[in-house]
Amino acid sequence: MNHHVMGIGNALVDIEIRVAEDFINELALTKGGMTLTTPEEQTKILDKVSGHAQKIVSGGSAANTIHGISALGGKTYYLGRVADDAYGTHYTEDMKSCGVGFP
Structure with a gap:
């Protein structure tokens, strides 16, 4: 793609x-x-x-920009190092669910 x-x-x-x-x-x-x-x-x-109560939100300026472009219909891909823990899993799933290509 x-x-x-x-x-x-x-x-x-x-x-x-x-x-x-x-x-x-x-x-x-x-x-x-x-x-x-x-x-x-x-x-x-x-x-x-x-x-x-806690709200967990994926962030970072590059990721937020890529998410916004994806929300506007752009085809996007993001590279960033994530931890091998619950937060890393959340981050990866969150980005993918927004239509962002993520390894």
Whole structure:
């Protein structure tokens, strides 16, 4: 299959959780912002919000662009390294379900 656009980028997974503003301040995070974390920091934060509903969203600027082009009818392909875990599986399935070619 020929593709109109191929993107190469960082395969990021966003975890969206509704929390009180006090929680954001407690962790010294920026409201409405994005923070890259180490695996240890991520575990600490996720442990604190284990009772909250979480929305897992595939992201990364290149992937978001490729997804948008695909949604507009373009034939797209994306290259990005994903982890061999539940988040990596989600990312791969999510991109494919949007019609994006993904290895």
